Amino acid sequence: MADDTIRSADVIEADHARVLHSWSAQGSLPPFEIAGGSGCELWDHDGNRYLDFSSQLVFTNMGHGHPRIVEAIAQQAKQLATIAPATANATRAKAARLVLERAPQGFEKVFFSNGGADANENAMRMARLVTGRDKIVSRYRSYHGNTGASIVATGDWRRSSNEYARGHVHVFGPYLYRSEFWATSVEEECERALHHLERVIQAEGPETVAGILLETIPGTAGVMMPPPGYLPGVREIADRYGIVLILDEVMAGFGRTGEWLSLDAYDVRPDLVTFAKGVNSGYVPVGGVMVDGRIAHEFDERVFPGGLTYSGHPLAAAAIVGNLEAMAEEKAVENAATIGRDHLGPALEALADKHDAVGEVRGTGVFWAVELVADRDTREPLAAAKIGAIKKACQERGVVVFPSANRIHMVPPCIVTPDEVARAVDALDAALAAL
Known part of the structure; x- marks a missing residue:
């Protein structure tokens, strides 16, 4: 649960003032913090809740707080x-x-x-x-x-x-x-x-x-x-x-x-x-x-x-x-296989049919990448600024995704449910529509 004695802004300010973050220009770090998590869900100190479809750096295979x-x-x-x-x-x-x-x-x-x-x-x-x-x-x-x-x-x-x-x-x-x-x-x-x-x-x-x-x-x-x-x-x-x-x-x-x-x-x-x-x-x-x-x-x-x-x-x-x-x-491994085959894979393929910005969808289990392009014919990669905008739009809709180059990686924990997949893909769908 969120702690109402601590504000997200204070945590972000203290962290950014004292921690040298990896792979980052320190003056442009994202204003994002997390206070706790359970399963596929995260929350910050202000009480905002998110689905974790990044598994952080693709490692929380059994989710948070197991x-x-x-x-x-x-x-x-x-x-x-x-x-x-x-x-x-x-x-x-x-x-x-x-x-x-x-x-x-x-x-x-x-x-x-x-x-x-x-x-x-x-x-x-x-x-x-x-x-x-x-x-x-x-x-x-x-x-x-x-x-x-x-x-x-x-x-x-x-x-x-x-x-x-x-x-x-x-x-x-x-x-x-x-x-x-x-x-x-x-x-x-x-x-x-x-x-x-x-x-x-x-x-x-x-x-x-x-x-x-x-x-x-x-x-x-x-x-x-x-x-x-x-x-x-x-x-x-x-x-x-x-x-x-x-x-x-x-x-x-x-x-x-x-x-x-x-x-x-x-x-x-x-x-x-x-x-x-x-x-x-x-x-x-x-x-x-x-x-x-x-x-x-x-x-x-x-x-x-x-x-x-x-x-x-x-x-x-x-x-x-x-x-x-x-x-x-x-049976988390079996669940990951089922989710990929019956839910996450088909849902992401449907986005490819719907949005011209989707060049290719690749993956298996709970390990998927949506490659985004500015032009389907030339396959020119979508600009970094637009990838950043999609990440932000997903986050505003309560879903944390994993961006890399011109891709959005959809990589939830192995314990993810079909309902959580549907919520996350809906958020990505809306973010792509906003392009």
Whole structure:
């Protein structure tokens, strides 16, 4: 409930005066604050209520204030609030077991990190150590985090002022709507994207390439669904040249796509899988790397030269346990699949039929992007100012969305209901009409 002794304006003023916010010009921060949340709903200190169709940064997969997760954290805090990572801990061990139950067959260990960026950082480190090679191939349309190597592996604009890490090579992935390969069909796009990837590896020298790092489904870059055959094709290329395949499931994993891991929908087995966000719905910072047995055993006698003070923190581990047990018992993954197939997907496709500004709708489960254009024929991206206006219009109608470039991402918690979907899509419909 809202606290009538605190005003939203006071919170915003205090926050903006003292906090340096990420990815932002500090003089133009949005005047928005949140006091509390439950399920898919948020509220501010003035009593305004919102549906959260951003899942914040696409991580509250079980919604806000879930009692099972909150209680797990509280009980762990009472028993043992923190412990060094070298010390064995029952809650950490259980969290690892629950994560590995969702991993591909043959995965044996979990390296815990503080979030998705350092999960990718350590996965790249493992690939380099086990191959003795240096280069990492990733996509231009990607986001892998904001630590030293992860931000350089990222392909979008954010890497350009952070390029301090060595050995990174970028390629274009499949994206038929804006094909880099002059493709006219899904099959052509897939074949040419795979050819492009292999030719880059050949040109760089396969003996220099340690790993291929891909988001299974690129998230912030646009929820770009991999065409049939693409990920198995990448696996074949990796095998051909002895390259470690790392799939980044930080955003797409743990129910977001209507699967436990988004890779479950594709015939592909990576060597390493990175995760964070939905594994404990972001209640305590955590991430990690699921490690295939072959790679894990490389470090049986050899020191793994990576570590974090809070690796496998008991409170984070407890949140993982509470979150994954609740997801299974409440069938949240199944709900996400049903919502995407029967409600959110069809409703967004209907907006494409109704509004000329909608160029393409892409997604699955509770992981959708609406790509907006100024002209359907030329596919010119809608201007940033108009994307900002749509975000604001949705918020004024009580719905928080996730804008990225010329897209509105509709990414609610896995527990969202059909009625909540209808309310959110109505708000987006009205915002598009106001254009």
